[in-house]
Amino acid sequence: MIQILNKNYFNVKLYMWISFLVLSIIFIIFPQIDISISKPFYDGTSFYLKGSTFERFFYNSVKVLLPAFTVGTIGIYIYNRIKKTNILNLNTKVLIYILLVLSVAPGLIVNATLKDHWGRARPVQIKEFGGNKTFTPAFILSDQKGHSFSSGHTSAAFAFIGFALLATKRRTFWMSLAISYGILVSIARLIAGGHFFSDIITSFFIVWIVTHMLYKLIFKKDSTL
Structure with a gap:
């Protein structure tokens, strides 16, 4: 059984595909899970940890780290080409892979497709938490004109999985x-009322699956994770 679950399908372990499917079904059948998980961070007036040092640090860190890693990657690639060296083994294939990892999952799928068109209201916007919008389950198209599903910050943060796959040691x-x-x-997005738990989980699986598929596509081999 373990061997079957560890089989790769499009360079993604079967247990990851199954986990994503099962969790998605659970969030649809039992949507109140999202309310229950967010509720402890709402004090009846606001999400009281929004604006805390922890929340602001990790919320803003994505805006610094991801561009820094992107610019750094491009800079090293250009340097390698000019000096005809091979720092960090950063060749054309690696550059294309990294740019696709950063643009396809966090950019095209999560932000441009889901967040901009799904309509799900954020926790802080719904009536249960002092807002004026209606709660809708994950994976269900909504007319609330929100941008909760799925989490852009989460997908951007988990995009570093793509860099980790390149490690040789x-x-x-x-x-x-x-x-x-x-x-x-x-966690920072959850405690601030910016996203539901299902938004976060969905973004993680999207990034994990897409990143591993891109690895297979670009390098013509399976990743070992």
Whole structure:
């Protein structure tokens, strides 16, 4: 059974596909899970941890780290081409892979397609938490003109998974670091009422799946994670 679950389908383990499917069904059948998870962070007036040091630090960190890594990657690539060297093994294939990792999942799928068109209201906007909009379950198109589904910050933070897959040494360590950062950013969005738990989970799986598929497409081999 374990061997079957560990089989790769489009370079993604079967257990990851199943996990995403099962969790998606659970969020649709039991939508109140989202309300229950967000409720402890609402004090009857506001999401009281919004604006806290932890929340602001990790919310703003994405806006700094991701552009820095992107510019740094392009800079190293240009340097390698000019000097005909190979710092960090950053060749054309690696550059294309990184740019696709950053643009396809967080950019095209999460932000341009889901956030901009799904309409789901954020926790802070719904009536249950002092707002004036109606709560709708994950994966259900909404007319509330919100931008909650799915989480853009979460998808951007988890995009560092793509960088971790490129590691030739201590890959498990770098992957753990990337996932831990994504979790911290996700918590920051959750406690601020910016996103529901299902928004965060969905963004994680989208990034994980797309990143691993791109790895297979670009490098013509399976990743080991």
